[in-house]
Amino acid sequence: MTPAILFLEKQNASFTLHQYECTAQDDFGAHAAEQLQVPLEQVFKTLLTEGEQGAVVALVPSSGKVNLKRLAKAAGVKKLDMMPPAKAERLTGYKVGGISPFAQKKCLTTVVDNSARLHDRILVSGGKRGLSLGVTAELLASLLGAVIADIAE
Template structure:
């Protein structure tokens, strides 16, 4: 049981669990998609970025790269850069490869790419490597009060 699962259960949110054997050391989203036999664009990765005004969480398809300029614009900031993995782990309470958008140590502005809306269910990290959560983009947006924007 991870904090992400507990958070969703407390919200009475409808989600599915997808476990797989994680042997990856990088590109965890692509590894999850391959293990779960799902389209790469349906599996989303949680990325941490930072700028002068603070940290922003980006949730983007594993098949794409976050566009930092678009993300900054959506967040109302001038410039963002990728956060160092060790700092992301300290800030969220999760290990890289298992950073969930849910139940992070600190509530951060989260922006989900618009492509999530084309799927009935997307997969995001469940809070540890080898565990993904299936959830609708609209439910994710409601549970976290996120923004949805074109950020890839």
């Protein structure tokens, strides 16, 4: 049981669990999509960014990358840069490749790419490598107080 799963259960949220053997050292989203046999654009990666106003979480399809200018605008901040992996791990309490948007150590501003609405459910990290959670974009936004915006390229 990860903090992410415990959080969703406490909220009585509707989600699905997807476990797979994770042997990847990078590009964890592509590995998850391949192992779970789902389209790459349905697996969303959790990216941590930082700026003068603090950290912002971006959820974008593993088939693309985050546009930092659009993310900053959606988050209402001036400028954002990618956060170093070690800092992201300390801030969230999760290891890279298993950073879930749910139940992070701190409640951070979160922005979900609008393409999440194109799928009945998207897959996000469940809080450890080899574990994904299937959720709707609306549930994700509701539970995290997230903004949904065009942030991927």
